[in-house]
Amino acid sequence: MQPIYEGKSKRLFATENPDELIMQFKDDATAFNAEKHAVFADKGRLNCAISNLIYGMLAKEGIPTHFVRLLDDTRVVVKKVDILMVEVIVRNVAAGSYCKRTGVAEGTAFGAPVLEFSLKSDALGDPLINDDYIRELALATPEELAFLRRSALKVNELLSAFFLKAGLRLVDFKLEFGRLATDPATIVLADEISPDGCRLWDVTTGEKMDKDRFRRDLGNFMESYAEVLKRAQHALEN
Ligand code: TMP
Ligand code: ASP
Numbered sequence: 270m271q272p273i274y275e276g277k278s279k280r281l282f283a284t285e286n287p288d289e290l291i292m293q294f295k296d297d298a299t300a301f302n303a304e305k306h307a308v309f310a311d312k313g314r315l316n317c318a319i320s321n322l323i324y325g326m327l328a329k330e331g332i333p334t335h336f337v338r339l340l341d342d343t344r345v346v347v348k349k350v351d352i353l354m355v356e357v358i359v360r361n362v363a364a365g366s367y368c369k370r371t372g373v374a375e376g377t378a379f380g381a382p383v384l385e386f387s388l389k390s391d392a393l394g395d396p397l398i399n400d401d402y403i404r405e406l407a408l409a410t411p412e413e414l415a416f417l418r419r420s421a422l423k424v425n426e427l428l429s430a431f432f433l434k435a436g437l438r439l440v441d442f443k444l445e446f447g448r449l450a451t452d453p454a455t456i457v458l459a460d461e462i463s464p465d466g467c468r469l470w471d472v473t474t475g476e477k478m479d480k481d482r483f484r485r486d487l488g489n490f491m492e493s494y495a496e497v498l499k500r501a502q503h504a505l506e507n
Contacts, residue, residue, distance in 0.1 A: 277297060289349060310491070332427070332458055437478060478496060
């Protein structure tokens with residue numbers, strides 16, 4: 270079957286239900302706008318498992334998501350959405366592009382979460398944008414933008430507490446949202462939540478347990494993802 274959409278780490282397939290899609294996690298890893306690319310056996314399964322576990326936790330806490338049901342190790346059925354072309358990034362600790370942009374040392378904790386938006390465009394390299402850009406580009410209405418902010422901060426609270434139970438510090442993460450095909454007035458959390466789009470540091474050793482291992486060639490890339498999954502499963506049960 271041909272995908273209706275193929276991204277860097279996932280494929281989307283149509284289903285008999287026009288309001289639902291199948292999302293398949295691939296084994297591909299990319300970084301720096303796909304300048305760097307490699308395939309890692311089992312990555313799709315690990316990210317699918319981690320993402321589903323987190324989506325389940327968030328749904329239980331009242332966060333509306335695109336998740337419908339698990340199909341198998343690498344595929345989930347999701348509600349069809351129109352993805353908002355704005356990526357929402359939340360930071361608790363300085364890292365990555367924040368450090369590059371400001372010169373602040375990696376690991377500097379923030380007094381309060383730093384919320385940031387970027388334009389979802391690989392061609393443009395996902396540039397940083399602000400509220401006024403979002404208005405002029407008609408990416409979201411002021412009400413939708415307020416909802417994105419509130420949701421992202423709420424997700425940050427829930428995710429930070431959850432990962433802490435797993436012995437992981439949630440440094441930063443990226444969220445994507447979509448308008449439901451069946452009801453465009455309703456926005457839900459979409460895409461994946463995995464170590465591809467989060468920075469996670471071991472609480473005691475500070476060791477990086479996320480895609481920075483690939484970006485920076487730190488080794489033990491999939492071993493770290495497997496460890497994140499193991500710890501997240503344990504945190505869920507306790
Ligand atoms: P950054 O420090 O490179 O801006 O990344 C912040 C967080 O957002 C980090 O956890 C990785 C995630 N992210 C993505 O998931 N996709 C992207 O395209 C980018 C640039 C960042
Ligand atoms: N997700 C982007 C890419 O795959 C950037 C990154 O995560 O470093 O190129």
